[in-house]
Amino acid sequence: MLISVPGTGMMAERYGDPESQVWALHGWGRSRRDWEPVLFDRDAVSFDLPGFGATSAPDTPWTTLDYAQALLAGLPDGQTRVLAGHSFGGRIAIQMAALAPQKVRALVLTGVPLLRRSGGGKPKVGYRMARWLHAHQLLGDARMEAYRQRYGSADYRAAVGVMRTIMVSAVNEDYADQLRMIAEAGIPVVMVWGADDTEVPVAIAQAARGILGEAAELTVVDGATHQLDDHLAEPLRAALRSVSA
Incomplete structure (x- = not known):
């Protein structure tokens, strides 16, 4: 019920x-x-x-x-x-x-x-560079989202809006x-x-x-x-x- x-x-x-x-x-x-x-x-x-x-x-x-x-x-x-x-x-x-x-x-x-988990590793270099460029307004939102879709986990890619922020917080x-x-x-x-x-x-x-x-x-x-x-x-x-x- x-x-x-x-x-x-x-x-x-x-x-x-x-x-x-x-x-x-x-x-x-x-x-x-x-x-x-x-x-x-x-x-x-x-x-x-x-x-x-x-x-x-x-x-x-x-x-x-x-x-x-x-x-x-x-x-x-x-x-x-x-x-x-x-x-x-x-x-x-x-x-x-x-x-x-x-x-x-x-x-x-x-x-x-x-x-x-120890030794989980950092995100790939390309994604870290994209995040830096986006943070400094050198990479647009659409391009940044394309990097997220390419490098993020399946759960991360599926999450949108507030739920993506919640997920990122939780996994850390x-x-x-x-x-x-x-x-x-x-x-x-x-x-x-x-x-x-x-x-x-x-x-x-x-x-x-x-x-x-x-x-x-x-x-x-x-x-x-x-x-x-x-x-x-x-x-x-x-x-x-x-x-x-």
């Missing part, structure tokens, strides 16, 4: 009981429907985050912290939720748990860029401090990762687990990649059962 979640300004799919115990957050460029194979028989809400699916984009560029605050506004004091986050949605879930640990019962994460974030806060708060964290995830390799999850310590579990799923596919559905369902018991 598609609903409007009070206090958040967001649309979401509701599964089961209205007093949903799980809030699920999708990845960049995705929608609430990604979580259906995981949540179909649970009491849960799967959000369309602002700028995706049935929820309109923000008027101004948001950070992941802004997304987190908007979601927390819909969760009254005294209530807690298990947060399930994939990729971009996991970034937001991490921010929510660090900001309001008293409202987060547990985290279930998959394919989340929890830490910035690192959550080591938030992970430490979550560990200190004792929030259980279960990570379910695709063994063949090349966008956010298992090494990222392993490094995050080193920060989280005993509060974290990591399951690596053979045959799974980055997206929420059939390989990940049952392991994620098992993870939710383990933190909802």
Whole structure:
């Protein structure tokens, strides 16, 4: 059932009981429907985050912290939720748990860029030069956009307006401090990762687990990649059962 979640300004799919115990957050460029194979028989809400699916984009560029605050506004004091986050949605879930640990019962994460990858490299020389020329008004907007389309990722090329700014902000974030806060708060964290995830390799999850310590579990799923596919559905369902018991 598609609903409007009070206090958040967001649309979401509701599964089961209205007093949903799980809030699920999708990845960049995705929608609430990604979580259906995981949540179909649970009491849960799967959000369309602002700028995706049935929820309109923000008027101004948001950070992941802004997304987190908007979601927390819909969760009254005294209530807690298990947060399930994939990729971009996991970034937001991490921010929510660090900001309001008293409202987060547990985290279930998959394919989340929890830490910035070292050795990622700089943009190609041609693109860096184009940006310099554009910044100094020596290259027009149309030509600059052509360079963005040529050198940017698929997600970057698809994003327009405020959503492109949001994406650029998000991919430059690192959550080591938030992970430490979550560990200190004792929030259980279960990570379910695709063994063949090349966008956010298992090494990222392993490094995050080193920060989280005993509060974290990591399951690596053979045959799974980055997206929420059939390989990940049952392991994620098992993870939710383990933190909802």
